[in-house]
Amino acid sequence: GKRSLLAPWNLCLRQSQCRVGTITAMGPPLPPKPVGHSKGSGPAELGIYLNYTCPFSVKAYKTLFGAVQPKLEGRCRFTFYHQVQAWHPQGTSQHEAALAVAKLAGEEAFWKFSDALMAAAEDFYDVNVLDKTRRELWEELVKLAEGAVPGINVNALRAVLSLQTEANPGERNMGCGVTKELKWAIKHSRLLGIHVSPTTTLNGIVCDTSSSWTVDDWLAFFDTHLPKPTALPTPPEKADATLLRNLIDPLIIDARDPNEVESCKGGPALPGCKHVPLNMDGVKQSEHPTSIEEFQQKLQGAGGLPEDKSTPIITHCGNGGRGGKSAVILRQLGYWNAHNGGSPDAIRAARDLQLLPVVSTAPEKADPAVLKSLANPMIVDARDENEIEACKGGPAIPGSHHAPLNIDGVKQTERPTTVEEYFAKLQAAGCLPEDKSTPIITHCGSGGRGGKAALILRELGYFNVHNGGSPDGIRSAREGTS
DSSP, X not given: OOOOTTHHHHHHHHHHEEEETTEEEESSOOOSSOSSEEESOOSEEEEEEEOTTOHHHHHHHHHIIIIIGGGGTTTEEEEEEEOOOTTOHHHHHXXXXXXXXXXXXXXXXXXXXXXXXXXXXXXXXXXHHTTOOHHHHHHHHHHXXXXXXXXXXXXXXXXXXXXXXXXXXXOSOOOOTXXXXXXXXXXXXXXXXXOSSSEEEETTEEEOOOTTOXXXXXXXXXXXXXXXXXXXXXXXXXXXXXXXXXXXXXXXXXXXXXXXXXXXXXXXXXXXXXXXXXXXXXXXXXXXXXXXXXXXXXXXXXXXXXXXXXXXXXXXXXXXXXXXXXXXXXXXXXXXXXXXXXXXXXXXXXXXSOXXXXXXXXXXXXXXXXXXXXXXXXXXXXXXXXXXXXXXXXXXXXXXXXXXXXXXXXXXXXXXXXXXXXXXXXXXXXXXXXXXXXXEEEEOSSSHHHHHHHHHXXXXXXXXXXXXXXXXXXXXXXXXXX
16 A cells, blocks of 8 residues: 555654553653743743854843843743854853753842853853863853852852763763753754844744844834733822721831831831832832832732732822822722822821721621611612612612712723722712711612622721612511611
8 A cells, every 4th residue: 555654753653652551751851841031021022042152142132131121021021042053162051051050049040140141251252262171161150150149059050060970870971960951942942943143033923133223123113013001090199088097907008118218208107017119129110110010029028919809908108109009000900999098197197096996797788687677777879870770679769879889880890999989979979977887788789789888888987887788678678667
């Protein structure tokens, strides 16, 4: 019969397979994580294939990672890929050293060492290393790492940058301690057909760029190919003092820089607050706007992201600007009960007034017996206008106050209402009695928004608030009472 054109492939496949129980393992080991080294965050990726000996790579590295990447934070992450070139044989040792530093000391150390390698690129040009052995190159690189990465274990680095004879007894061509990682890096670029350095890819596609580009050239490139950055929603204004006063056990986040805390800008730090500076390394927001991802990481490190998304949170800086941006980021992370307190002194002035009793009962649908027992309760109808007209959950209860929870009819899943927004609606509807012990029953058409309305009222200090579910549910419970 005819010989299949797939026969050689099938043979290779059979030879590369081995059976382990019922699992088939195929081919050589695969990398446990991406082979590149990324900086920044964002939905897009600029891949940059660089060689430490290539002068054009050095120029591109300094421009892209030194000046362009911070300006693209939140839009695009920048990834360094090792592009080992046969015509720069000493570059192999340099890339081995960089991989070894990353393996031993992590990504931050990799970037410090790469900065040093790029700065010292000429020391490794052909004319300066022609007569040096591989061992001598490794030793120079170890000394460079010792100066660039404080605290790195030099002996461990030397052990990685040496032939792995003990691990491979009897072999004579075993490579060093990062040969596997180097192979993965080379295989990655070969599979993409990357030939020279520097080469760039945008989201995996090779693009026509130049190492001679200026920062403005790069920014124009990104503005052409990436969506424009999404502006953060307008930060909330400084919260009403009454609202700040009535929040129960709020988490307070101080977004000032350390030197501002020390100089008491806006007032001394509030006891028990979490210090989470919004600025990155003290750089002003006008020069480097902090991304959601960056602030989220800071908040996590400081314990500023409680599990309960309804936790009341007050943010502040020295006057309210960064406090407002901190609050809007927290709201984007789902913390709808976050408020801009302005400054420590403003929060202190608002909350040094007499605080109200702490009530933490969850606003589930109340027991009918509880609803029936309430004397002359205020009824707050949180339904939308069209729901009232359609009698969703029953006709409106006579004398109830209409304070729809949704903003312009948009569902809570799409646009959660903040405490400040509902506070304003409740004020306008006359639903904030002076007596905080006033019995209040909230409802919507079934109990969901009625529960959130009850929670907000409790956060405002009204501890005798209950979720009635629906108008018919309240009517049924209170039937026969005045």
